[in-house]
Amino acid sequence: MINKKMQDALNTQINLEQYSAQLYLAMSAHCDGMSFKGFAHWLRIQAGEETAHAMKLIDFLLDRSGKLDLKPIAAPPTEFGGVIQVFEMILAHEKGITEKINALFALARTEKDYASEITLQWYVTEQVEEESNVGQIVDHLRAVGDQGGGIWYLDSRMGKRAAK
Numbered sequence: 001m002i003n004k005k006m007q008d009a010l011n012t013q014i015n016l017e018q019y020s021a022q023l024y025l026a027m028s029a030h031c032d033g034m035s036f037k038g039f040a041h042w043l044r045i046q047a048g049e050e051t052a053h054a055m056k057l058i059d060f061l062l063d064r065s066g067k068l069d070l071k072p073i074a075a076p077p078t079e080f081g082g083v084i085q086v087f088e089m090i091l092a093h094e095k096g097i098t099e100k101i102n103a104l105f106a107l108a109r110t111e112k113d114y115a116s117e118i119t120l121q122w123y124v125t126e127q128v129e130e131e132s133n134v135g136q137i138v139d140h141l142r143a144v145g146d147q148g149g150g151i152w153y154l155d156s157r158m159g160k161r162a163a164k
């Protein structure tokens with residue numbers, strides 16, 4: 001059975017993953033509103049992945065006979081600016097999530113909760129991938145700028161993202 005400290009920390013992370021899904025869904029709608037259908041599509045898939053991250057933690061918590069303690073999910077912002085700003089915001093958000101995952105991992109170690117540590121390894125790896133992917137998108141966006149044909153080319157490429 002999972003201890004209370006670890007259970008509380010995992011419940012907090014579940015809420016954060018759900019918030020990430022909300023945030024990316026709001027950003028997707030924002031990009032859709034600017035007719036950037038490809039960026040909107042990419043973000044919609046990302047929102048689904050964040051929900052999957054939450055579900056994976058929920059399953060783990062339940063497998064350990066933990067108590068799921070769902071809390072209200074904070075409302076995301078409604079204004080995001082241009083596409084470059086959207087992705088810069090995502091990069092900053094994911095860096096913050098990485099810090100949370102690292103802190104959770106450290107807690108699992110302190111608590112000698114090896115099962116949590118092993119499960120959280122997946123999240124540590126996932127954060128490396130997320131920061132790298134989003135960092136690349138930010139670089140490409142900064143290179144082409146908010147105006148002109150380049151951003152529409154990027155939009156069409158983003159529209160090709162397939163769900164995992």
Ligand code: OFO
Nearest residue numbers: 017020050053097
């Ligand atoms: Fe769940 O990885 Fe992004 O936030």
